[in-house]
Amino acid sequence: SRLLDMDTVKVRVGDRLFTDRMVECHQEEIHVRNLKAQGFIIIMLAVASGERPILNGKEILEAIECAAFFQAEPLARHLQDLLNSDNCLLMYQASATYGLLELRESSAQFIRNMYHDLQEDLKKLPQELIEHVESLVPSGFVAVGSHSTCSVDELPLATTRTVRYLDEDDEEWKVLTALPVEASTSLAGLTVLDNRLYVVGGVHGVDKIPVNASFCYDVVTNTWSLLPGPRQPRYNFTLIGIEGCLYAIGGESGRTTMSSVEIYNVPTKEWSFAAPLPRPVAGVACTKAMSRIFVCLWKPMETNEIYEYIPNQDVWVLVSTLLKHQSYGHCMAAHRDNLYVIRNGPQDDFLRCLMDCYNITTGQWTSIPRHYGNSKGALFTAAVRGDSVFTLNRTMTLEYAIVGNMWKPCKQMKGFPRNGSLNILSLFTHLYLAPSLPDILSFAEHKRG
Missing domain, CATH: 2.120.10.80 (Kelch-type beta propeller)
Known part of the structure; x- marks a missing residue:
């Protein structure tokens, strides 16, 4: 893969991204639009190569988007390792939006464990997310x-x-x-x-x-x-x-x-x-x-x-x-x-x-x-x-x-x-x-x- 611009990632197709039943696997390369290049080039590929970068809020959002799009389990696991009281609410809402279920559950459990400290900030999230956290056993x-x-x-x-x-x-x-x-x-x-x-x-x-x-x-x-x-x-x-x-x-x-x-x-x-x-x-x-x-x-x-x-x-x-x-x-x-x-x-x-x-x-x-x-x-x-x-x-x-x-x-x-x-x-x-x-x-x- 290589960087084209901040809104397009050019991916050289490999067997790790697509199965043989998908049309993309028969193309030499595909263009992925509306996916931030930093999330793919700087974060996902870094984690895939064994690095463990510490991410800020913007980088976390791009990483979640990229992990969901490519179903990148190593990146999703790395995001779970980064959970803390400063980013758990962001990870919870973003992972729920993009469908990263394991990260969603890990984030919800982290919030439940620190419920008293995060209770006021939790109220800013959608009601269904609040109810899910409150349904968990600490x-x-x-x-x-x-x-x-x-x-x-x-x-x-x-x-x-x-x-x-x-x-x-x-x-x-x-x-x-x-x-x-x-x-x-x-x-x-x-x-x-x-x-x-x-x-x-x-x-x-x-x-x-x-x-x-x-x-x-x-x-x-x-x-x-x-x-x-x-x-x-x-x-x-x-x-x-x-x-x-x-x-x-x-x-x-x-x-x-x-x-x-x-x-x-x-x-x-x-x-x-x-x-x-x-x-x-x-x-x-x-x-x-x-x-x-x-x-x-x-x-x-x-x-x-x-x-x-x-x-x-x-x-x-x-x-x-x-x-x-x-x-x-x-x-x-x-x-x-x-x-x-x-x-x-x-x-x-x-x-x-x-x-x-x-x-x-x-x-x-x-x-x-x-x-x-x-x-x-x-x-x-x-x-x-x-x-x-x-x-x-x-x-x-x-x-x-x-x-x-x-x-x-x-x-x-x-x-x-x-x-x-x-x-x-x-x-x-x-x-x-x-x-x-x-x-x-x-x-x-x-x-x-």
Whole structure:
């Protein structure tokens, strides 16, 4: 393709744009009128070649028009990654107009999650768009404590093995569902993908015997299903979900730290090995930003390295290095195209964490001023929703508003009512009562059968 003028794009026909049943595929080139050349040349082709440009309002409109006309899924997915409180209303109305349904739904859900902040501006949209947003269930948070498997002798304790959701109106954690008796959340991998909660691996007993099975909770049907475990039994690993796949990263097996990585394809229900990490690591800090996976690896005594996994090349690529004396990146959280590395404070002070921000678009590091309180490891459970970060421990749940690069405390709620390590994840929580003990036993009998 090449630029003719700002209202005409000349396209050299290729098999990616037209099927063999369309007349256009038999022409060497076609002229597309009333389609902005910038949306095609500068934005769509850039995204198709692997770039991830940040777009302003005018560029977003041209990109949506172009993505709809060419049914360009990579561009539509990139637009979803760009959603924020400044552009979500624009994306919502434009995607509804041009028929980009997935972007429309993502935008509507983003608005619903930030409804109180965007309520006045939402009133400016057509009534049917307002009603659709208000019909959605806001995404909330679920948290899981550390539980081992439950034997027959321990069944009376099964009702304490629960997944809880945050009721933000009552400001407390309530029971969502009970864990299957054979599921372990002790040193297991936990993540959410396509609004399903996955519990993979873990250990049972003081001898850290790996649990080979995996479990999936569907919040809509309020049911658990059994899945195969990774090929290499592992625990104390990081699990993250993206684009129909689960990634089990690093961890331990037989008390040996591993660098291996496995990918679970959800549609095919199969595990396969991927490129290993540059070095063995357990409990690695990991996050996803702009539909990309990043990990933070540490080399003594002051080097924190950010690596990105490139799926189509099956490689881990060094993105950037942060040098901080005796400082270890314990957790990463992502907001838009920013990676926040949360690390211990001076002299291994874990009660006062420091934070640095890496922008994956500009490649620049920013040191976030001041210390952040880390009472009982709260910051190590950071989860992002909209323009807020939620942190959790047994004492309190604290919400931060992200203003610029700063995290500013804005709301405090009750903590999670359980000792031990915690995991917090975002989920569209339809509110159900937890299954009764007979339901739990029924699941166990079904699995044995």
